[in-house]
Amino acid sequence: MDDPIADLLTRCAAQDRAAFRALYSATSAKLMGVLLRMLKDRQEAEEALQEVYTRIWLRAQRFDPARGRGMTWAIAVARHLAIDRLRARPIQTEEAEYDQIADTTPRAESRLVALGEARQIVQCFDTLEPARAAALRGAYLDGLSYADLADRHDVPLNTMRTWLRRGLAALRDCMEGVRA
Amino acid sequence: MNGEDRDIAGEYVLGTLPHAERLAFAARLKSDPTLQVLVAEWEDRLAGLNAEYAESPAPDLFPAIEARLFPRPAQSRWQGWLGGLVTAAAVLLGAVVLPPLLAPVAPPVIAELGAPDAGLRFEAHYDGRDLILRRVAGAAPAASQSHELWIIAPDAAPVSLGLIGADPLRVAYPAPLAGWTLAVTLEPAGGAPQGIPTGPIVAAGQITL
Numbered sequence: 001m002d003d004p005i006a007d008l009l010t011r012c013a014a015q016d017r018a019a020f021r022a023l024y025s026a027t028s029a030k031l032m033g034v035l036l037r038m039l040k041d042r043q044e045a046e047e048a049l050q051e052v053y054t055r056i057w058l059r060a061q062r063f064d065p066a067r068g069r070g071m072t073w074a075i076a077v078a079r080h081l082a083i084d085r086l087r088a089r090p091i092q093t094e095e096a097e098y099d100q101i102a103d104t105t106p107r108a109e110s111r112l113v114a115l116g117e118a119r120q121i122v123q124c125f126d127t128l129e130p131a132r133a134a135a136l137r138g139a140y141l142d143g144l145s146y147a148d149l150a151d152r153h154d155v156p157l158n159t160m161r162t163w164l165r166r167g168l169a170a171l172r173d174c175m176e177g178v179r180a
Numbered sequence: 181m182n183g184e185d186r187d188i189a190g191e192y193v194l195g196t197l198p199h200a201e202r203l204a205f206a207a208r209l210k211s212d213p214t215l216q217v218l219v220a221e222w223e224d225r226l227a228g229l230n231a232e233y234a235e236s237p238a239p240d241l242f243p244a245i246e247a248r249l250f251p252r253p254a255q256s257r258w259q260g261w262l263g264g265l266v267t268a269a270a271v272l273l274g275a276v277v278l279p280p281l282l283a284p285v286a287p288p289v290i291a292e293l294g295a296p297d298a299g300l301r302f303e304a305h306y307d308g309r310d311l312i313l314r315r316v317a318g319a320a321p322a323a324s325q326s327h328e329l330w331i332i333a334p335d336a337a338p339v340s341l342g343l344i345g346a347d348p349l350r351v352a353y354p355a356p357l358a359g360w361t362l363a364v365t366l367e368p369a370g371g372a373p374q375g376i377p378t379g380p381i382v383a384a385g386q387i388t389l
Contacts, residue, residue: 013354015331016339017250017375024242032238034230049238053245061354067220072227076193083195087202121228139194140229146196161196168190168222175225 005070012060020057027071028053031078038082038143048085052078079143086143124174132167139164189218193226250342287312291362294383302344302383304362311341311356313364314348321366327382328371332361343371358389 005026011019031052035045055077063073125133131153138144138152150160191197192205209215287307294301300318304311313329321327329349330338341351344364363384365377372378 014333014339015341015351015353017246018339021242024245028238028241029235030233033233033236036236037233046239046241050241050245050248053241054248057245057249058352064220067217068224068227072223072230075227075230075233076223079195083202087199119228121226136194137229137232139196140226141232143195146198149196164194164196165187165191168187168194172190172225 003065003070005074006063006065007070009056009060009063009070009073010065012057013063020053023056023074024053027074030071031074034075034078035082037141038079039085044085048078048081052081055081079140083143087145120175121171124171127174128167128170132163135160135163136167136171185215186218189215190222193219193222290356290389291385291387293362293364293385298383300383302362302364304356304385304387306353306356309352310350311353312348312350313341313344313362315344320344320346324369325379326367326369326371327364328367328377330363330365330377331356332363333357334359338363338377340372340375340377343367356387356389358387360387361385362387 005023008019008023008026012023028049032045032049035048035052036042039045039048052074056074059077063070125136128136135149135153138149144152146157146160146164149164150157153160155163188197188201188205192202192209197205205215209219287305289303290306290311291304292301293304293313294317298317301316302313303316304313306312315327327344329341329344329351331341332338341353342349361384363377363381365372366379366382367377368379
């Protein structure tokens with residue numbers, strides 16, 4: 001499959017600095033979008049972006065094109081770094097931002113539907129109970145913790161954990177069904 | 181297939197594992213190929229959500245990123261100054277802490293750059309993680325010039341590995357391949373400006389493993 005980002009990552013693994021520069025040009029706007037949405041602070045997102053590319057360069061040899069697309073891998077590096085930073089913050093809830101993000105969901109969803117790659121997961125999200133689907137999105141896209149989500153949905157923490165674990169299992173079953 | 185691990189991998193990718201569990205899982209993940217596959221599967225399943233992240237043009241942080249990864253001696257900006265400070269601190273720390281630990285174990289030589297009787301010679305070592313280049317004969321160039329190390333795959337363009345200063349150059353490298361060439365060129369101070377060698381090759385040799 002044609003995957004120019006994967007090619008650039010493979011060249012980065014061979015210490016090709018020109019490829020690294022091209023990778024920055026091709027992916028930094030997307031990764032900045034990920035970090036801004038999760039960290040909700042521009043200065044921190046810019047710091048984190050530098051760390052993300054440092055990690056990408058140092059870990060590029062772990063990228064395996066057989067296991068997934070280059071952009072998926074790069075976004076995973078950014079998301080995990082943002083989650084590590086969020087979890088290291090003092091505990092606080094971010095209700096205002098969460099409300100704001102919930103409002104954007106329909107628009108985001110229609111954009112999603114236009115993208116073939118994303119269609120399966122949208123179909124599968126539609127099979128979930130809406131509150132659980134919203135909690136899963138809040139966790140993945142905004143990096144909300146169980147505590148944030150339990151607070152937001154006004155359920156005990158363990159209930160939230162059960163929701164999300166069942167939600168993940170249902171998504172997995174659904175996607176395997178769609179692919180089969 | 182361990183269903184519990186698959187569930188935890190899902191929570192890890194989702195980002196909801198409580199901090200202590202997350203750290204424990206990340207530690208297991210480093211050396212467990214089965215978990216790595218489970219995580220990659222979840223990353224792939226949930227990747228459709230990535231379309232919801234809006235793009236947001238980033239400022240050009242690339243020079244700062246390069247300065248972090250590839251410190252150069254000639255830098256005027258404060259990042260360079262800060263980098264220099266950090267390097268100096270690391271060298272100082274290294275001087276205090278490392279010699280007793282590292283002195284007895286010299287990593288194997290993988291390439292000799294320059295003929296045995298040449299005035300300027302370098303040796304490349306590899307310790308499984310870093311490639312280390314040290315000058316074993318000859319002198320550093322004049323202050324207006326730098327020695328720059330390049331790695332060259334067969335039929336490919338040279339790729340810079342950095343500048344050789346007073347201390348041996350140490351650069352993280354995944355796995356050097358036999359038959360590839362290491363070469364040192366003479367460049368303007370600070371290195372070849374475009375990332376393409378401009379000066380003469382002063383020493384070169386093939387990697388043998």
